[in-house]
Amino acid sequence: MDKNVNKFEEILKSAKPPVPELPPNFSTRVMSEISQLEAKSIGLQTRTRVGLGSFTIACLLLLLSLLTFNSILFEIQMNGSLELLSFGTQFLSDIFGYIPFDLIIPTVLVVALASRMMWVSKVFKKGVAAVIISSYLITGLGGAALAATNVNKRIQKTLTTGKIDWPLISWFYKERARYQVKHPNFNMGQVEKLSDGFVWIVDPNGRTIKVKLPEGQAVEKGQFIRIVGSVDKGLFKGNNMNFCHPVNAQRYYHHMPMMHQNKTMHMQDMRKHPKMMNRMTSPN
């Protein structure tokens, strides 16, 4: 057996194919390629430096977008427009008026810019689609996670009480705290008193509104209700009613001082949102 193996090994060794010589200019050719490579690598180094800068800026832009997205969600929560959804989709089109597209559109564009910068920086060796999707996911999930915490509420509370004044943050929160849902067929508030099928509710703006309850509905003092109906001879007659979650409802009342500060302090400086401002300031 071993003898056969040895013989076969001999055969293999004898079958070694002859190898031609490399061309005489081979090393010169390789050296020339290396020289070109050197020139390219200088460019590459510069690009890498620029890439790191782009990446840093992209990260900052993503962080800014994330914070803005958090504010967008907070604003939607605070303006009370989502309360309209509790009556089904009949007010769906009205909700669009309260969605802060003036923040959403720039945020979408900034994330697009950030993802492009991140892709150009070549820090991640991923396809452009992966970078774009990841950027939007980071902004979306990060912003949603931040909005789910109490951080916005705490900042708002700090700013409202005037304990601390962070110039930029203070301006931003006051600037954005201006919308409160106002709809001719909708009212929301805390029951102040009730009498013979009528209730008086105090809405987040502090106004007391007399409302005729729908047939068969009973409420108690202190409850938060939302009611849809129509105005007839100055009286709001309810067709449908349900109860608000007390915690959710109370946040609109906490939101009001910020709106009122805004109203008195920054009215002239504020950007114009006529439709919303009218909703906020117009008499009932």
Added chain:
Amino acid sequence: MIPTGFSDTELIKSVLAGNQADFKPLMERYQQKVFSYLYRFLYENRDAAEEVTQSVFVKVYKNLGSVALHRPLQPWIFRIAHNEAANHLRTISRKKESKLKDEQWDNIASADENQNMKQEEQTILIQKALDKLKTKYREVIVLHYFEEKSYQEIAKILNTSTNSVGTLLRRGRMKLQNILKQYGITAMMVFTCLFRQSAKLWIKT
């Protein structure tokens, strides 16, 4: 001329210090060895072997900063060559590279035992049988029998253990024998042909 006065380490240090031209003598020391290995491994395709050799040295140059200066350079270069060859084989189909067509193989296989087989034909025969082997077996056979590398050297090149190299060689040999048998050629027959050829050459001289 390759300067003999400088060691690999000295040349590497010089290149890393910015003397790009010193890479040339360093390359010239190993280029034929690398080419030889690649030529035999890449189915005796000269163009492919030359192209891959070139990319090997470009890669060697690019990664010169990461080489361990206290270790011999050759296994490191061969390891790069192995990787480059593997990449090359992945991208180019094996049949395209093969030197012989199947009909030619059949002709050789059916040749009468008494007919004089030329040394070149015998070499091609073995090479063709090697072509049929899986790359992992071919490579160790090429390195061991053609490039005369030891088990330890092959283990370094392939980044594996010497035991694995031994196993691959043993299996490779068996598979090679089976391929030869498939075509009705026994190892003994090949050996006889080779022996006859060698004897003739010896008588002539």
